[in-house]
Amino acid sequence: MRTSSRTRRLLAGATALVGLSLAGIASAGTLDEIRSDSQVSIGYANENPFAYTELDGTVTGESPQIVRKIFERMGIETIKPVLTEWGSLIPGLRAGRFDLIAAGMYITPERCKQVIFTDPHYRLLDTLLVAEGNPKNLHSYEDIANNPDAKLAIMSGTVNLGYAREAGIKDSQILQVPNTTAQLQAVRTGRADAAIGTQLTMKGLAEKGGDSVEAIDDFKDDPSRAGYGALAFRPEDKALRDAVNAELKEWLGSEEHLKTVAPFGFDRSNLTDKTAAELCAAS
Structure with a gap:
């Protein structure tokens, strides 16, 4: 992590003592530094199709590809991916290991207390992975x-634990x-009946x-539990988030956007008009 970034984030963390104006300075500074260096670092976890490492070491997926397109529009040439376990993404972001999370992270009120999100890229529902034939006849959380x-x-x-x-x-x-990968292995080996x-x-x-396994087509779940994925930033990096959000608002739903995410299974049906503010305020 660059020393200047660390200094800015320490200043931002002290705003409760020295006034809210420093938060704006720190926030603008992060965006300016990214523009000056023409590079941005992203935290991701291996979860296909959202963000993952190919066998040749290339990092791809819905979120990293969106980051590449959006930051190209902002004049940023280099994306530096940082592989992180899912549960360590938010702590890693807040500790300054990377500039944003690009992992298809769902917007939830609890997460909104720790990070700030762009408006969501997509809406998705869940399902179960089970052994072939679904021997325990599992079709919902309640069945389990x-x-x-x-x-x-x-x-x-993930939100699924709650x-x-x-x-x-x-x-x-x-x-x-x-x-x-561990979920798949758990079902294949019988350590779990479903993932x-x-x-x-x-x-x-x-x-x-x-x-040996199948994804069921008739998972029964509350529609309100649909997931809305977005990019996440440190709270002090509001200027950076806002700049990215402005580009996203112009680009999401365009033919270029749909072509970019099509290889990962996304299409126009996944688009949503929900905002991060609505999702953060949800009970």
């Missing part, structure tokens, strides 16, 4: 809660794992897992 022998693999730090507990699934039925994640992620895992 009502079967004390059923175990659910959840990626640590949803599972709200549905009555006991912690003894929950297997927390660091990434989607939960977005429809696109679970379908991708089913393709990777071959005939």
Whole structure:
């Protein structure tokens, strides 16, 4: 991390003592520094199709590709990806390991207390990955809660952990794992009877897992639990977030945008007019 960035973030953290004006100075400084260096660093976790590392080491996915396009429009040439476990993305951002999170992170009121988001790029629903044939006949969180022998693999730090507990699934039925590869392995080996994640992620895992697993088509869930993914920034970097958000508002829904995200399974049906402010205020 650059020393000047560290200094600015320490100043921003002291605003409660020295006045709100320093927050604006620090925020503008981060954006100016990125423009001056013509590079920005992104934190991501390996979760196809949102952000992941290819076998050749290339980092791709819906969010990194959007970052590349948006920062090109801002005149920024270099994107520096930083691989991070999902549960460490927000702590890593706040500690200054990277400038923003580009991992398809859902906007939730709890996360809005720690970071600031752009308006969402997409809306997605969840589903289950199960063994071929769905032997335990699992179609909802409630089905798992009502079967004390059923175990659910959840990626640590995701909203699904809270949803599972709200549905009555006991912690003894929950297997927390660091990434989607571990979710797939848990189901394939029988350590878990199901894994939960977005429809696109679970379908991708089913393709990777071959005939031994499947993503169910009839997952029953509350529509209000749809996920809205966005880029996330430190609270003191409002100027940077606002600059990115302004570019996104012009670009999202364009033919270039749809062409950019099509390889990752996204299309016009995933577009949303929800705003980060609405989602952060949701109860």
